[in-house]
Amino acid sequence: MVQAEEEIVGLPRVRCIARARIPTTQGPEIFLHLYSNDRDTKEHLAIVFGEDIRSRSLFRQRKGESQQERMIRGAYVGKLYPGRTDADVDERLGLSLQFDKNGDLVTDAATTWDSANDTLVRVHSECYTGETAWSARCDCGEQFDRAGRLIACEREEATGIVGGSGHGVIVYLRQEGRGIGLGEKLKAYNLQDLGADTVQANLLLKHPADGRDFSIGKSILIDLGISSVRLLTNNPEKVEQASHPPFLNCVERVPMIPMHWTCESEGIHSKEVEGYLRTKIERMGHLLQRPLNLHSTQPSNVIV
Numbered sequence: 001m002v003q004a005e006e007e008i009v010g011l012p013r014v015r016c017i018a019r020a021r022i023p024t025t026q027g028p029e030i031f032l033h034l035y036s037n038d039r040d041t042k043e044h045l046a047i048v049f050g051e052d053i054r055s056r057s058l059f060r061q062r063k064g065e066s067q068q069e070r071m072i073r074g075a076y077v078g079k080l081y082p083g084r085t086d087a088d089v090d091e092r093l094g095l096s097l098q099f100d101k102n103g104d105l106v107t108d109a110a111t112t113w114d115s116a117n118d119t120l121v122r123v124h125s126e127c128y129t130g131e132t133a134w135s136a137r138c139d140c141g142e143q144f145d146r147a148g149r150l151i152a153c154e155r156e157e158a159t160g161i162v163g164g165s166g167h168g169v170i171v172y173l174r175q176e177g178r179g180i181g182l183g184e185k186l187k188a189y190n191l192q193d194l195g196a197d198t199v200q201a202n203l204l205l206k207h208p209a210d211g212r213d214f215s216i217g218k219s220i221l222i223d224l225g226i227s228s229v230r231l232l233t234n235n236p237e238k239v240e241q242a243s244h245p246p247f248l249n250c251v252e253r254v255p256m257i258p259m260h261w262t263c264e265s266e267g268i269h270s271k272e273v274e275g276y277l278r279t280k281i282e283r284m285g286h287l288l289q290r291p292l293n294l295h296s297t298q299p300s301n302v303i304v
């Protein structure tokens with residue numbers, strides 16, 4: 001459970017426990033932020049592109065805390081190097097953080113991302129099968145990779161989408177299987193092999209079609225000082241859920257077109273992923289337009 005962090009009416013309280021710089025195999029460095037909250041015990045994450053996007057709860061000064069302790073939990077400006085002694089000042093880069101009398105970070109353009117900037121954001125839900133076990137049943141792994149690439153680039157050549165030029169956030173929520181958990185999702189996959197679509201399978205297992213809650217994601221974005229979101233999604237529900245005025249506003253939806261649709265030789269190609277996308281379009285109202293001529297057109301013999 002988090003201790004008293006600033007409360008925004010209607011939203012969970014979140015606290016960033018630690019962040020660390022992660023060099024990646026894909027090129028850009030990311031800053032991984034781990035959060036606690038007062039709604040569940042899961043370790044939700046923010047994958048942050050840009051050292052200057054700062055979690056207010058991470059940087060808030062704590063009573064009796066040493067500069068070394070601040071560096072260890074990641075509340076430092078600039079870059080760590082052997083022998084560095086001050087978290088709040090990076091002498092090599094000439095960066096210095098300021099705090100008010102309550103210990104809250106006072107932001108300035110030299111050190112901290114302007115919260116008014118439109119920021120490219122993906123709110124991603126955990127998918128062990130798609131992200132780790134190479135599943136071709138869904139496009140989660142592809143979407144995750146693509147979100148990172150779009151945030152890193154200035155402009156995506158194939159689509160003309162304006163990227164984040166190295167600034168952006170992937171909020172990674174631990175709501176596997178649209179909130180039903182991995183065990184139940186595996187059962188849903190067996191039902192899908194028996195003829196159900198993804199929505200029917202959830203309903204047959206007595207779960208909602210989509211049991212996710214995006215409110216922790218909103219709190220994390222606000223904690224990161226982001227107020228104006230360009231949201232990477234095809235899901236209208238997520239667009240709805242990405243605003244909490246006046247603190248957070250979704251100013252643009254950036255589509256996630258499956259890579260296989262724009263380039264035959266790329267992305268995921270399987271009858272399962274086609275059925276998955278078809279169900280998203282036809283039953284979940286996803287904003288994807290390509291007319292699908294897919295394998296899942298056979299009448300389902302599963303009764304819901």
Ligand SMILES: Nc1nc2c(ncn2[C@@H]2O[C@H](COP(=O)(O)OP(=O)(O)OP(=O)(O)O)[C@@H](O)[C@H]2O)c(=O)[nH]1
Pocket residue numbers: 123124125126127128137138140143175176177178179180185188189198202232233234235238256280286
């Ligand atoms: N229950 C269930 N969950 C699934 C299935 N396939 C994928 N998922 C889960 O669905 C979630 C993926 O959703 P997101 O990547 O956030 O995408 P979305 O809400 O569909 O919308 P986009 O933002 O447009 O991608 C993850 O939690 C997956 O584990 C399935 O067949 N059944």
Ligand SMILES: [Zn+2]
Pocket residue numbers: 127129130131138139140141
């Ligand atoms: Zn998936």
